[in-house]
Amino acid sequence: MEATSTTTHGSGFLSRQRSVAARGYQRWLMPPCALAIHLCIGMAYGFSVFWLPLSRAIGIRAPIVCKEMTFVQAITTSTCDWRVSDLTWTYSLFFVVLGASAAVWGGWLERAGPRKAGVVAGCCWAGGIAIGAVGVSLHQLWLLWLGTGLIGGIGLGLGYISPVSTLIKWFPDKRGMATGMAIMGFGGGALIGSPLAGVLMKHFASATGVGVWQTFLVLAALYFVFMIGGALGYRVPPADWRPAGWTEPAQPTVISDWHVHLKDAHRTPQFWLIWFILLLNVSASIGIIGVASPMIQEIFAGRLLHQPEVAFLDFNETQKTAAAAVGAAFVGFISLFNIGGRFFWASISDRIGRKTTYGFMLALGAALYGFAAPHAAGDAKLLAFALTFGVIASMYGGGFATVPAYLADIFGTQFVGAIHGRLLTAWSTAGVLGPLIVTRMRDSAIAAGAPRATVYLPIYWVLAGLLVTGFLANLFVRPVAARFRIVTEDLIPARPSQTTAATHDGTMVARRARANLLFAWAVVFLPLAWGIWITATKAVALFAS
Numbered sequence: 001m002e003a004t005s006t007t008t009h010g011s012g013f014l015s016r017q018r019s020v021a022a023r024g025y026q027r028w029l030m031p032p033c034a035l036a037i038h039l040c041i042g043m044a045y046g047f048s049v050f051w052l053p054l055s056r057a058i059g060i061r062a063p064i065v066c067k068e069m070t071f072v073q074a075i076t077t078s079t080c081d082w083r084v085s086d087l088t089w090t091y092s093l094f095f096v097v098l099g100a101s102a103a104v105w106g107g108w109l110e111r112a113g114p115r116k117a118g119v120v121a122g123c124c125w126a127g128g129i130a131i132g133a134v135g136v137s138l139h140q141l142w143l144l145w146l147g148t149g150l151i152g153g154i155g156l157g158l159g160y161i162s163p164v165s166t167l168i169k170w171f172p173d174k175r176g177m178a179t180g181m182a183i184m185g186f187g188g189g190a191l192i193g194s195p196l197a198g199v200l201m202k203h204f205a206s207a208t209g210v211g212v213w214q215t216f217l218v219l220a221a222l223y224f225v226f227m228i229g230g231a232l233g234y235r236v237p238p239a240d241w242r243p244a245g246w247t248e249p250a251q252p253t254v255i256s257d258w259h260v261h262l263k264d265a266h267r268t269p270q271f272w273l274i275w276f277i278l279l280l281n282v283s284a285s286i287g288i289i290g291v292a293s294p295m296i297q298e299i300f301a302g303r304l305l306h307q308p309e310v311a312f313l314d315f316n317e318t319q320k321t322a323a324a325a326v327g328a329a330f331v332g333f334i335s336l337f338n339i340g341g342r343f344f345w346a347s348i349s350d351r352i353g354r355k356t357t358y359g360f361m362l363a364l365g366a367a368l369y370g371f372a373a374p375h376a377a378g379d380a381k382l383l384a385f386a387l388t389f390g391v392i393a394s395m396y397g398g399g400f401a402t403v404p405a406y407l408a409d410i411f412g413t414q415f416v417g418a419i420h421g422r423l424l425t426a427w428s429t430a431g432v433l434g435p436l437i438v439t440r441m442r443d444s445a446i447a448a449g450a451p452r453a454t455v456y457l458p459i460y461w462v463l464a465g466l467l468v469t470g471f472l473a474n475l476f477v478r479p480v481a482a483r484f485r486i487v488t489e490d491l492i493p494a495r496p497s498q499t500t501a502a503t504h505d506g507t508m509v510a511r512r513a514r515a516n517l518l519f520a521w522a523v524v525f526l527p528l529a530w531g532i533w534i535t536a537t538k539a540v541a542l543f544a545s
Helices: 002-009 027-054 071-076 089-112 114-138 141-161 164-170 175-204 212-232 269-290 292-305 317-352 354-378 382-411 416-423 425-447 457-475 511-539
Strands: none
Touching (some): 027 141, 027 164, 027 175, 027 212, 027 511, 089 114, 089 141, 089 416, 089 425, 114 141, 114 212, 141 416, 164 175, 175 212, 269 425, 269 457, 292 317, 292 382, 317 354, 317 382, 317 511, 354 457, 425 457
């Protein structure tokens, strides 16, 4: 078995076989390693901080606009400033490539192990941003798309799924909490990266440049160090490892005691049901989150400024600036719920089950969209409105964090990372579908002359319908058919010859291991705490206005 494993996985430092945990390994070192990677790639959510500075990278103080540029001219010009609409394609590439790369290389990740995949992710994400810096310096948009969007997107996909199956195997007793803790980092990455990017751009800005390409290089270096450090810290447990004193539940609700092979997972109705559920859950939230700032300004208008008689379209420049600050605070407010929801809902799922958790989130989301949001908007109750969308954002994040454990319950743990990678194509699809629904309905209502405060009501009802459909789909999730099941004994991964499961009970933790544990958590907790503090202080403006 060991000779075969060596042939399959290699024996180099980055191989899966070499990353099997040694005697006395503390499993709580794994979450900070995962967070180190997810906090870096989570900056994908915060790249909008660069669009306005990049739109005047040549003009510096004001954009140099060239009208009627062709597509080729737009991506190769070095004399005209870029349009924001062209720059945002980088953001779209992030999430399309994330889903595609996770699906394509998920199987390789399971064979190669999380350490090698994490290193590749770090090189792609940091290297892609560095190539983007060259593109910004030379003012070549195609280089920005190729480097940051495409190569960086590959790093996003591999980095996102690299810790999933490993965390689930280390925490069979807390699957949801463990994956929720890591994926919380993806939601929190922008909370650190966006304000840090703002500080760096301000530092590097000059009379001849806006400071973006220098900021890119600094971020690339920081992300490379953090991601490689996290990847090298990855360890995988032996095949039959269990936490000391823990036994599997005698009567699990949906949790499987079998495995489903990667090549068979997509042939099951369970995979497509969960794919459809994730698609609907994400579509119902990502589009509305994308217009959160203009939405609250258009609905509440002068009430945000204690001037209820002033309509949104009648704002003067000073009022527009003040309202935009409140809109930004609202975005920060729901971002905090997005992060917290990833840990909260995933942890709750360990107690009540993944299917029940998803059912509750989908039903509650439909009720909030269908009843709470329209009433809060119609009655101009700002606190109720903000809390409604805060809870909706928490379930958006909670859906991402809970789905890896849901997959492990249904398909077993052996191929869950690769299966999760394929499932993320639902995210890529939702990243197009959700904003398309919201923006088309909003623009159509505005073009028809509807008052700005009323354009979102039909949107809420449509999004509620998506969640109701997801709730119904969730009811049909059942254990997979027996013909797809594989016994555990046929799938035991590599294990060093000198180790046995009994020596991996996690109870022998030396003083040095405790110091390493404290250091690892401090490295990821302090930047995250700083980002949350910055965002929270800005969010205060939402209720102080």
